[in-house]
Amino acid sequence: MNPSDHIIDSPIKSSPYNVPEIPIEIVSEEEMALIEAAFTATRSSLPSSFISSSASSSSSQSRLSLFSSVSSISFHSKRRLSGCSEGNTVRDIEDSGATQKKSIVPQSLLDRFRRRRGLAITDLTASEWCEKQMEFTLLYGKPRRTKAMKAGSDRHTKLEEEVIKKIKVQVKAVEDAWGLKLMNFIVGSNQLLFEGLTRELPLVGLVDGVWMVGAIDELRMPLTEEIRTPSLVDTKTRVKATLPSEPQQRNGRLQLMCYKYLWDNIVADSFPADRFFDFFGLNPHHVLSEDIIEHATSSGFPVKTLEDLVTCFRNACCLLPPAHDQLLLRYELQGDHSLLGEDQFAYESDWLKSQIQCCLEFWMGNREARYVPAEERWKCRICKFASVCPTNTSTNSSSS
Numbered sequence: 001m002n003p004s005d006h007i008i009d010s011p012i013k014s015s016p017y018n019v020p021e022i023p024i025e026i027v028s029e030e031e032m033a034l035i036e037a038a039f040t041a042t043r044s045s046l047p048s049s050f051i052s053s054s055a056s057s058s059s060s061q062s063r064l065s066l067f068s069s070v071s072s073i074s075f076h077s078k079r080r081l082s083g084c085s086e087g088n089t090v091r092d093i094e095d096s097g098a099t100q101k102k103s104i105v106p107q108s109l110l111d112r113f114r115r116r117r118g119l120a121i122t123d124l125t126a127s128e129w130c131e132k133q134m135e136f137t138l139l140y141g142k143p144r145r146t147k148a149m150k151a152g153s154d155r156h157t158k159l160e161e162e163v164i165k166k167i168k169v170q171v172k173a174v175e176d177a178w179g180l181k182l183m184n185f186i187v188g189s190n191q192l193l194f195e196g197l198t199r200e201l202p203l204v205g206l207v208d209g210v211w212m213v214g215a216i217d218e219l220r221m222p223l224t225e226e227i228r229t230p231s232l233v234d235t236k237t238r239v240k241a242t243l244p245s246e247p248q249q250r251n252g253r254l255q256l257m258c259y260k261y262l263w264d265n266i267v268a269d270s271f272p273a274d275r276f277f278d279f280f281g282l283n284p285h286h287v288l289s290e291d292i293i294e295h296a297t298s299s300g301f302p303v304k305t306l307e308d309l310v311t312c313f314r315n316a317c318c319l320l321p322p323a324h325d326q327l328l329l330r331y332e333l334q335g336d337h338s339l340l341g342e343d344q345f346a347y348e349s350d351w352l353k354s355q356i357q358c359c360l361e362f363w364m365g366n367r368e369a370r371y372v373p374a375e376e377r378w379k380c381r382i383c384k385f386a387s388v389c390p391t392n393t394s395t396n397s398s399s400s
Ligand code: SF4
Pocket: 130, 131, 132, 133, 134, 136, 371, 372, 379, 380, 383, 384, 385, 386, 389, 390, 391, 392
């Protein structure tokens, strides 16, 4: 047996669900780099996560997660994708002359950085936070994760593990990676239907002519009510026992509204399979890896090719209703996970669409990146690119 393919156990402790023992296969780092290259970073602060499951028709079904913990690989892969050399730092940016005000981007950011990957919902929210910071991140790489970011990431992993059993599987092609993602959606949506709860559900859909991807933190669905409507929930962790500022809350609301928008789009059966294969450069007739075929079969949907899995995905979508108009943001203290507060708010379709349109103007190259507005300049004090950003090197810089 190849050392990178050995099988290990990973029993779940303290899980509220009865999760069977499942063998785990280790994915090699090269393969995970392939996955990362194919997938959009739906959760920038988390390792990539691909989810499978068993017993799709059972009310006691559990989910498995096929994942990697090679965050350094994913980081470098993204760097390579963006055309940047490895090891860039803020100092490199200073050396590169990136402080010139005029945009140095020769084509749209969408084409350059998200071709065959799709735009992540976190790309939208990061752009809403500061477009210039988003542009810096794309061009020069993500700043190192802070302790707080890692703590937030760890908390999400813990929450996910309460309802999902993770395993690692071998993928041999980009089609396999996408197959896993679709399989995770099918299994997660079954878990939602039968257990009333799922977490880290991956999404992909064509929205306003742009392929978007993301992962919903949590979906809840009443098991007994006559009208069963899924509710979207997102948990944010806080270093201090305070609620976030209005711009942070606005950003969180935007994220959840985007997920509802994407979810509603997918369950309306508007998933254009041919365009999906075309955009992501996938061969629909690709025979999926043995692992995927095996897990899909044991989960109740036997498949052979990626096209088969897309058909199952579309069928699963048809069983799902649109999400509830009320959305919930939870704020937890990182130290003890105590609840600091909840923000329940209504979905605002017009506001969301205007936000997405505005964001796409930037991503599609219809205008240059904006800096944070004057009243939100405090963001610059915690920005890793502050020392090289024109807004701080010129008193006359735009704040539009
Ligand atoms: S310094 Fe301010 S305006 Fe410049 S990228 Fe950072 S947050 Fe945006």
